[in-house]
Amino acid sequence: xxxxxxxxxxxxxxxxxxxxxxxxxxxxxxxxxxxxxxxxxxxxxxxxxxxxxxxxxxxxxxxxxxxxxxxxxxxxxxxxxxxxxxxxxxxxxxxxxxxxxxxxxxxxxxxxxxxxxxxxxxxxxxxxxxxxxxxxxxxxxxxxxxxxxxxxxxxxxxxxxxxxxxxxxxxxxxxxxxxxxxxxxxxxxxxxxxxxxxxxxxxxxxxxxxxxxxxxxxxxxxxxxxxxxxxxxxxxxxxxxxxxxxxxxxxxxxxxxxxxxxxxxxxxxxxxxxxxxxxxxxxxxxxxxxxxxxxxxxxxxxxxxxxxxxxxxxxxxxxxxxxxxxxxxxxxxxxxxxxxxxxxxxxxxxxxxxxxxxxxxxxxxxxxxxxxxxxxxxxxxxxxxxxxxxxxxxxxxxxxxxxxxxxxxxxxxxxxxxxxxxxxxxxxxxxxxxxxxxxxxxxxxxxxxxxxxxxxxxxxxxxxxxxxxxxxxxxxxxxxxxxxxxxxxxxxxxxxxxxxxxxxxxxxxxxxxxxxxxxxxxxxx
Amino acid sequence: xxxxxxxxxxxxxxxxxxxxxxxxxxxxxxxxxxxxxxxxxxxxxxxxxxxxxxxxxxxxxxxxxxxxxxxxxxxxxxxxxxxxxxxxxxxxxxxxxxxxxxxxxxxxxxxxxxxxxxxxxxxxxxxxxx
Numbered sequence: 140x141x142x143x144x145x146x147x148x149x150x151x152x153x154x155x156x157x158x159x160x161x162x163x164x165x166x167x168x169x170x171x172x173x174x175x176x177x178x179x180x181x182x183x184x185x186x187x188x189x190x191x192x193x194x195x196x197x198x199x200x201x202x203x204x205x206x207x208x209x210x211x212x213x214x215x216x217x218x219x220x221x222x223x224x225x226x227x228x229x230x231x232x233x234x235x236x237x238x239x240x241x242x243x244x245x246x247x248x249x250x251x252x253x254x255x256x257x258x259x260x261x262x263x264x265x266x267x268x269x270x271x272x273x274x275x276x277x278x279x280x281x282x283x284x285x286x287x288x289x290x291x292x293x294x295x296x297x298x299x300x301x302x303x304x305x306x307x308x309x310x311x312x313x314x315x316x317x318x319x320x321x322x323x324x325x326x327x328x329x330x331x332x333x334x335x336x337x338x339x340x341x342x343x344x345x346x347x348x349x350x351x352x353x354x355x356x357x358x359x360x361x362x363x364x365x366x367x368x369x370x371x372x373x374x375x376x377x378x379x380x381x382x383x384x385x386x387x388x389x390x391x392x393x394x395x396x397x398x399x400x401x402x403x404x405x406x407x408x409x410x411x412x413x414x415x416x417x418x419x420x421x422x423x424x425x426x427x428x429x430x431x432x433x434x435x436x437x438x439x440x441x442x443x444x445x446x447x448x449x450x451x452x453x454x455x456x457x458x459x460x461x462x463x464x465x466x467x468x469x470x471x472x473x474x475x476x477x478x479x480x481x482x483x484x485x486x487x488x489x490x491x492x493x494x495x496x497x498x499x500x501x502x503x504x505x506x507x508x509x510x511x512x513x514x515x516x517x518x519x520x521x522x523x524x525x526x527x528x529x530x531x532x533x534x535x536x537x538x539x540x541x542x543x544x545x546x547x548x549x550x551x552x553x554x555x556x557x558x559x560x561x562x563x564x565x566x567x568x569x570x571x572x573x574x575x576x577x578x579x580x581x582x583x584x585x586x587x588x589x590x591x592x593x594x595x596x597x598x599x600x601x602x603x604x605x606x607x608x609x610x611x612x613x614x615x616x617x618x619x620x621x622x623x624x625x626x627x628x629x630x631x632x633x634x635x636x637x638x639x640x641x642x643x644x645x646x647x648x649x650x651x652x653x654x655x656x657x658x659x660x661x662x663x664x
Numbered sequence: 665x666x667x668x669x670x671x672x673x674x675x676x677x678x679x680x681x682x683x684x685x686x687x688x689x690x691x692x693x694x695x696x697x698x699x700x701x702x703x704x705x706x707x708x709x710x711x712x713x714x715x716x717x718x719x720x721x722x723x724x725x726x727x728x729x730x731x732x733x734x735x736x737x738x739x740x741x742x743x744x745x746x747x748x749x750x751x752x753x754x755x756x757x758x759x760x761x762x763x764x765x766x767x768x769x770x771x772x773x774x775x776x777x778x779x780x781x782x783x784x785x786x787x788x789x790x791x792x793x794x
Contacts, residue, residue, distance in 0.1 A: 270722065
């Protein structure tokens with residue numbers, strides 16, 4: 140039997156018996172076969188002793204059972220690691236950061252409590268996946284859209300708490316939440332925002348309630364267990380229109396991104412897209428040679444000859460058909476300031492889509508339809524992945540600097556370089572870009588070690604240039620928190636002050652986002 | 665249901681076996697002994713179809729954007745759509761679900777219970793030759 144760190148086998152057995160009494164023996168998992176299903180399927184520590192494997196898992200059905208579990212864990216100082224659907228693959232999956240933790244699996248708490256398509260919101264439990272809520276809405280013919288992230292089996296609650304992003308105008312998932320219910324480490328139940336008002340009629344309609352707005356401290360943290368969460372939904376739009384902007388010169392990037400940022404910040408473009416260089420992809424050997432050794436002029440000439448452009452950005456518009464058409468026309472007018480710019484009309488849809496239309500769309504996620512299409516990203520023999528994802532300014536200069544800096548890391552470490560804009564640059568969040576860089580996971584110890592080394596080097600290099608990651612795999616949470624070090628790590632010290640006050644026994648998700656309980660903290664250099 | 669209809673056309677032997685089993689169960693009606701004949705039956709296969717649609721189809725189904733199907737096709741597995749296979753065994757199906765393979769992760773009992781997994785296995789083996 141695995142035992143949590145610092146807990147005696149006798150104490151642990153006693154706690155397990157109490158867990159069984161609270162939620163039923165069937166929902167306390169301790170066998171090797173069951174524990175195996177809680178390991179991170181995309182662990183960067185495959186076949187290494189460092190892989191954090193849980194000691195047990197407990198799966199409550201309701202909030203009262205969560206309160207009982209937390210109280211039992213507190214009495215026995217058992218570390219719990221909370222998961223919702225446990226499918227946060229690429230970021231740790233269902234496995235804890237601290238080996239030996241007991242996974243608090245909230246998947247059984249999968250109730251859709253309310254969907255309102257007049258005021259456009261939902262209230263759900265953590266076990267509700269994007270697929271679940273989509274089908275709930277679809278089956279009832281409600282006129283609202285959810286905003287799924289790429290993997291549809293994720294939890295709305297979990298993804299929002301991890302501050303994930305989607306593709307529609309509701310793409311910032313934490314920003315689009317409204318109201319939480321939280322079990323604190325002492326078992327006390329708290330409702331935030333208007334939920335603190337008994338019989339509140341506006342829990343999912345007004346975020347702030349009265350007094351300090353505390354919702355943020357429960358995101359990317361280990362200060363409570365969120366058991367309900369409200370979300371604003373998008374009224375089903377009438378139409379979607381996408382237009383592609385293509386520019387031919389390397390330096391056109393500066394004006395292109397400046398105009399794009401203006402459109403974003405003016406509310407003309409409100410959904411997720413990516414700035415790409417068509418030169419960064421494609422198997423043409425001539426292009427591959429130019430990427431590795433060609434000059435900027437060579438690449439510009441190639442782009443002109445092949446009519447593919449040096450840079451492009453696709454603009455997504457959602458709304459009434461005449462409005463989205465007008466938005467595209469306005470955008471074209473703005474981008475026309477760039478000499479030689481070209482415009483391409485892309486996809487255009489009227490909603491709702493019928494089943495035949497949907498079946499033909501490879502990636503329906505931007506249309507509020509969850510999918511698992513994203514898992515094809517590593518190819519048919521992929522064994523998993525993780526992501527390096529720094530936030531950079533929304534400027535052309537920042538894109539080029541990031542490309543240069545990260546290419547240099549690749550060269551220093553003898554990796555294949557010459558990306559020419561090959562780092563996908565996204566606008567999942569307002570006002571800034573995020574680079575989402577793919578790292579393969581393999582069941583190969585040496586390759587994973589090398590990838591971890593590269594990942595850590597990228598974190599440090601990014602920090603040296605003023606770029607920090609928005610989210611990461613559990614394996615790198617400490618490294619990234621360490622980079623957010625202004626004023627001798629004063630932000631982390633504030634987190635720790637809150638941790639000590641709210642969770643003095645240190646039972647909730649030790650190490651999450653670099654926040655450790657007092658007794659487990661390592662001395663800072 | 666389309667797939668079930670296909671099953672009946674293709675798997676007359678299985679259908680016969682199910683009829684015999686149903687008759688036996690009928691004889692034992694109101695008897696606890698019925699539980700002893702709890703092999704795959706129509707209800708379990710239909711349940712398996714539902715569970716499959718929820719948990720497996722988004723990756724292993726037909727149509728665009730199904731990475732499980734694409735992976736199996738690229739690796740020469742024929743047919744690549746799991747629902748069309750006739751060579752899977754319950755043991756293999758359960759091993760993949762609980763242990764994962766390549767980029768397919770493990771699935772926990774809180775996601776797919778043992779009973780649901782039995783039903784998936786019944787559904788995916790419905791066309792197997794006896």
